[in-house]
Amino acid sequence: MTEFTFDELKRLMRESAGEAEHADLDGGAPDATFEELGYDSLALLEVSARIQRELGVVLSDEAVTTVESPRELVALVNEQLAART
Amino acid sequence: MTGNPVVTGIGITAPTGLGVEEYWRATLRGVNGIGRITRFDPGQYPSRLFGEIRDFAVREHLPSRLIPQTDRMTQLALVAADRALADAGVDPRDMPEFGMGVVTASASGGFEFAQRELDKLWSKGKEYVSAYQSFAWFYAVNTGQISIRNGMRGPSGVVVTEQAGGLDALGQARRRLRRGTRLVVTGGVDGSLCPWGWVAQLTTGSLSRRDDPDRAYVPFSPGADGFVPGEGGAILVTETAESARERGARCYGEIAGYAATFDPRPGSGREPGLRRAVELALADAGALPEDVDVVFADAAGIAELDRVEAAALTAVFGPGGVPVTAPKTMTGRLYSGGAALDLATALLSLRDQVIPPTINVETVAEEYAIDLVRDEPRPAALRTALVVARGRGGFNAAAVVRAAP
Numbered sequence: 001m002t003e004f005t006f007d008e009l010k011r012l013m014r015e016s017a018g019e020a021e022h023a024d025l026d027g028g029a030p031d032a033t034f035e036e037l038g039y040d041s042l043a044l045l046e047v048s049a050r051i052q053r054e055l056g057v058v059l060s061d062e063a064v065t066t067v068e069s070p071r072e073l074v075a076l077v078n079e080q081l082a083a084r085t
Numbered sequence: 086m087t088g089n090p091v092v093t094g095i096g097i098t099a100p101t102g103l104g105v106e107e108y109w110r111a112t113l114r115g116v117n118g119i120g121r122i123t124r125f126d127p128g129q130y131p132s133r134l135f136g137e138i139r140d141f142a143v144r145e146h147l148p149s150r151l152i153p154q155t156d157r158m159t160q161l162a163l164v165a166a167d168r169a170l171a172d173a174g175v176d177p178r179d180m181p182e183f184g185m186g187v188v189t190a191s192a193s194g195g196f197e198f199a200q201r202e203l204d205k206l207w208s209k210g211k212e213y214v215s216a217y218q219s220f221a222w223f224y225a226v227n228t229g230q231i232s233i234r235n236g237m238r239g240p241s242g243v244v245v246t247e248q249a250g251g252l253d254a255l256g257q258a259r260r261r262l263r264r265g266t267r268l269v270v271t272g273g274v275d276g277s278l279c280p281w282g283w284v285a286q287l288t289t290g291s292l293s294r295r296d297d298p299d300r301a302y303v304p305f306s307p308g309a310d311g312f313v314p315g316e317g318g319a320i321l322v323t324e325t326a327e328s329a330r331e332r333g334a335r336c337y338g339e340i341a342g343y344a345a346t347f348d349p350r351p352g353s354g355r356e357p358g359l360r361r362a363v364e365l366a367l368a369d370a371g372a373l374p375e376d377v378d379v380v381f382a383d384a385a386g387i388a389e390l391d392r393v394e395a396a397a398l399t400a401v402f403g404p405g406g407v408p409v410t411a412p413k414t415m416t417g418r419l420y421s422g423g424a425a426l427d428l429a430t431a432l433l434s435l436r437d438q439v440i441p442p443t444i445n446v447e448t449v450a451e452e453y454a455i456d457l458v459r460d461e462p463r464p465a466a467l468r469t470a471l472v473v474a475r476g477r478g479g480f481n482a483a484a485v486v487r488a489a490p
Contacts, residue, residue, distance in 0.1 A: 018149030038150055045216040046153065052212060 004055065004077040006030045009047075009070055016050040017043035030070035041065045044073075051077060057084075089339040090262040091329045091489060094173025094322030095429045096165035098274060100136035100315050100416045104168060109433050111415070112441045113462045118416050119298040119313050124278055132292040134301050135278060136315020136417030154217035155230065156195025158316065162227040162274035163234060165320035169270065170235065173322040174334060177235040184267040186239035187232045188257045189274070189320075190250025190421035191224040192476070196277030196285070198222055203281075231270055231320075239266045247476030248383070249345070251318065251424030252484045256343040258323045267328045272428075273421035276316025286314060289477060291387055299445050302418075304384035304411050305391050305457055307450045312386035318422020319429040337432035341469070342370025342485035358481040359383075360397035363473060366483035367401070372469060374402050377485070379440050379458075379465065381427040381472045384411035386418070388450075394473065395453035404454035407471075408463065411443040424474035428484065431470040435488040439464050 010025050019025055020038025034044060048064040051057055057080045067073045095105050100118030102108030111118075118136045127133035138161065143152060146164045155163070170177065177185060199222035205213040220226055225243040232241050240261045244253045251273045258271035277285070286292060293311035295301040302313040329336055344365030346358030367374065380402075383394055398409060412430050413423055434440055440463040449457045472484045 014149070016153060018151065018153050020150040021148040042154070042216045042219070043150075049212055049216065 004074055004081060006070060006074050009074055012050045012054065013039070013047050016046040030074065033068050034070070055081070057081060088326050089341055090259050090323050091326055091336040091339045092321050092432055092486070093324050093329050093334040093336055094169040094175065095337060095432065096167065096169030096172060096320045097426065097429055098138060098141070098161040098165045099317040099426060100138050103138070103141060105172065105429070105433070112412050112430065113439065115442050115444045115460060116415060117298055117444060118315065119302065121296070121298070122278065125280055127283070130283060130287060131294050132287060133296060134293065134298055134313045136313065136419070137278065138317050151230070151234070153215065154221055156198035156221050156226070158195060158274055158276045159221070159227050159230050161276065161317055162189065162320060163230055165272070165274055165318065166231045166235065166270055169320045169322045174332070175268065175322060177237060180268065182236050182238045184239055185235070185237035186261050186266045186269045187228045187237050187241040188244065188254050188261065188269055188271045189228045189231070190244045190246070190254040190425065191227060191273065192245065192247045192250055192275050192420035193277045193282065193285070194224050195222040195226060196282035197279040200279045200281040227274060235270070237270065246480040246482070247478060248418060248420055248423050249474040249476035249480035249482040250421035251426070251428060252343065252472060252474045252482035253345055253480070254425070255321070255323070255340060255428060255484055256345060256482070259340050259343060262323060262325050268322065268324045270320060271323055272318060272320040272425035274318035274320065275420035275422045278316055291477070293386065302386050302414055303446050304382070304386040304414065304443070305395065305449050305453055305455065306446045307448060309386050309388050309391055313417040315417030315419050316422070317416065317426070318419050319425040321425065321429065336489035338435050338486045338488050340484065341487040342366040342368070342372065343483070344369055345480070345482045348479035348481065357393050358479070359393060359473070359475065360400050362481040362483040363397055363401050363471065366471065366485050370485035370487070372485055374406070376469050377402070377407055377471045378467045379431070379434060379470050380407050380409045381431050381470065382409050382411045383473045383475045384413060385475065390475070391450070391453065395455050399454050405456040407456065408440055408458050408465065409455045410440050410458040412441040414444045414446065424472060424482070427472045427474070428486065431472050431486055435467050435470060435486065438467050440467070
């Protein structure tokens with residue numbers, strides 16, 4: 001089972017919800033909060049839909065909108081991937 | 086200063102130019118922005134002409150964060166708002182967030198975005214539909230996005246009165262300014278150029294079916310039989326006179342008068358409401374008909390409606406009593422963006438003391454008795470301009486703008 005990485009998440013975030021003017025996904029992340037990075041709950045739903053389509057991992061809306069940072073989201077996806085095997 | 090609210094910034098996205106000066110130069114030259122639709126094949130539809138904005142590279146203007154969540158008309162509105170604020174010399178971060186509002190007009194919403202998402206729903210499944218569909222199609226979305234992008238949390242809203250919307254938004258902005266909001270971003274930007282948006286527009290039966298871009302939208306001519314729509318519009322920064330004075334802002338002009346009326350029930354035989362809207366706007370401005378130096382006409386391009394407008398204008402101003410122009414013959418009718426762009430154009434006319442021309446109208450129907458400024462710009466001493474607009478469904482609006490004293 002390959003692990004879901006932060007680089008993978010960055011790509012999905014950029015493709016589905018774009019990037020804010022003053023936030024740097026490559027810099028402060030993965031520990032910056034989504035709010036600091038300019039992603040609101042709708043953006044996270046977009047990202048979650050992409051994760052579902054690409055990895056087949058279904059995240060509940062509640063789970064997705066309560067994680068606060070990219071690191072937490074990566075961990076959440078990996079938990080699900082691990083549980084699947 | 087009379088204390089009337091003033092316009093201190095203009096942003097334009099039009100088929101004939103992105104940006105105030107590019108648009109204004111093209112307008113004075115009489116450039117026609119109408120052409121055959123290129124964004125999809127219009128061959129199977131009875132109307133095929135449109136005023137498209139052809140060189141808008143959204144990634145040059147907006148952060149990628151905003152692009153997946155916005156329809157094209159919202160992208161255009163955001164860019165127009167950015168430019169209007171820059172033109173006004175306003176950095177919203179320097180102003181109290183609750184002292185700034187946004188009131189835009191909308192006539193259709195984000196059709197192109199919505200068609201794409203519906204297409205995904207039916208062809209791929211619901212998990213492919215964007216979460217942003219929840220608001221990207223919505224009438225109020227331009228107001229919301231401008232408000233969020235610029236941190237403007239004061240009184241805001243959207244006005245939906247079809248093609249009269251640009252003036253009604255200005256009227257609502259003025260109410261807010263009078264009640265103490267310091268600055269209101271207003272205007273309208275519209276456009277729903279996709280097959281779904283197009284068939285919705287076709288149902289009105291008001292679109293020209295001609296194929297020659299120079300002969301299709303010919304308001305006030307004996308051959309007028311429909312209009313050509315277009316996309317874009319204008320965003321204006323309006324402020325209280327006091328706010329503008331404190332900032333030392335340059336003023337394009339003051340919002341001197343505004344009125345809106347509604348037509349009587351169809352078939353009632355009563356006079357349409359347009360003349361009354363014009364008279365009420367003049368009264369509101371404390372202006373007499375002879376004070377008006379130029380009229381920016383609604384110019385429906387449909388004989389029956391052109392007749393109503395010509396009758397209203399001659400009733401108020403007398404036959405040939407005032408120069409009338411319709412620069413929207415170059416862009417097509419922009420729905421909620423149309424009257425907003427006319428307001429911007431009127432303010433530029435006051436600035437440069439020149440009336441932009443109406444194009445493509447070879448002859449004005451004699452019975453209309455209006456002095457239509459055609460083909461060439463007409464230099465004139467201009468202090469007061471009247472802008473007239475009508476929206477499908479009975480909306481009439483008129484606004485009077487005066488050069489800043």
